[in-house]
Amino acid sequence: MATKLWALGLVAFCTILTTLAQVFYKFAAIKLSFNLASILFNYHFYIGVVLYIASFLILMIALKFGELSSLYPVFALSYVWVTLISGYLFNEAMNIEKWIGIGVIIIGITFIGFGSNRR
Amino acid sequence: MNKFIIAIIIVIIGSILGALGSLFLKKGSKKLSFSIVSIMSNIDIIKGVILFSIATVIFIPALKMGPLSVLFPMTALTHVWVLFLSKKFLKEKMNSFKWIGIMLIILGVTLIGLGSG
Numbered sequence: 001m002a003t004k005l006w007a008l009g010l011v012a013f014c015t016i017l018t019t020l021a022q023v024f025y026k027f028a029a030i031k032l033s034f035n036l037a038s039i040l041f042n043y044h045f046y047i048g049v050v051l052y053i054a055s056f057l058i059l060m061i062a063l064k065f066g067e068l069s070s071l072y073p074v075f076a077l078s079y080v081w082v083t084l085i086s087g088y089l090f091n092e093a094m095n096i097e098k099w100i101g102i103g104v105i106i107i108g109i110t111f112i113g114f115g116s117n118r119r
Numbered sequence: 120m121n122k123f124i125i126a127i128i129i130v131i132i133g134s135i136l137g138a139l140g141s142l143f144l145k146k147g148s149k150k151l152s153f154s155i156v157s158i159m160s161n162i163d164i165i166k167g168v169i170l171f172s173i174a175t176v177i178f179i180p181a182l183k184m185g186p187l188s189v190l191f192p193m194t195a196l197t198h199v200w201v202l203f204l205s206k207k208f209l210k211e212k213m214n215s216f217k218w219i220g221i222m223l224i225i226l227g228v229t230l231i232g233l234g235s236g
Contacts, residue, residue: 001211060164063148069205069217072141073198076224079191083231092235101230108223115216 003066003116010062011074014055019081021051023089070116076105126184130193133174133181138200140170142208191232195225 028044039045062071080102087094147163158164174197182190198221205211 056168057158060144060148060151060158063145064151067205067211068141068145068209069202069211069213072201072205073217073220073224076195076198076228079195079228079231083235086235095234097230097234101227101232101234103227104223104230105227108220108227111216111220111223113220115214115220117212 001067001117003070007062007066007071008074008113008116010058011066011071012077014059014062015075015077015081017051017055017058019078019085021048021055022082023085024048024051026090067116070112073109073112076109080105123185123189126181126190127193129177129181129184130190131196133177134194134197135200136170136177137174137197138204140167140172140174141197141201142204143167143170145205145209186232187235188229188232191235192225192229195228198224 024044025048028042028048031044032038032042083094083098083102086092087098143163144167147161147165147167150161150163151157178194182194202213202217202221206213
């Protein structure tokens, strides 16, 4: 099976959506107090759910047009986004190991892109 | 058994479940057409979503139970399982680019884990 190039891009987009969803979940958890109104009107949670569902639908389209062994590694971008967001949104320290790790992951994903039978 | 060992076991199980889940999602995507009914009655997709969700949910507490420098790279093991599963069950062709790419990803995740303490 050939892997369409845009399918790789779609999966990359999915990782952005799921990372955003996780950020919203984190905010939802912070703002949560144990009363019904707080739970029902926790719009951060609902936005997170919508983002997850959107990401899932886009993933299903991408999977239809590509090999799993070529598409799944693109998910590793999640590690990149999570590291960057923890560093810049949640104030965790960025350091040289994280930066090199990010670079190596991107190189790895590129290798797999080269290794996929593309059309 | 201390927390760290339990965390490792949970993460390894989670990595396998995640890989299996994506395998089912891939299988299910073949029969996919653009209707909600088609998606919701697709057994493979349902299995995939369930496995994937379980994997994601058990990762969250497990990652707090030990140093990320060890646990993070173990989560990246899913990529190894996916390569084996795709080769065996989806008959996808492997090549050195894919294997080297996966090893680089695991190396990168290990580095990030080291940087995260």
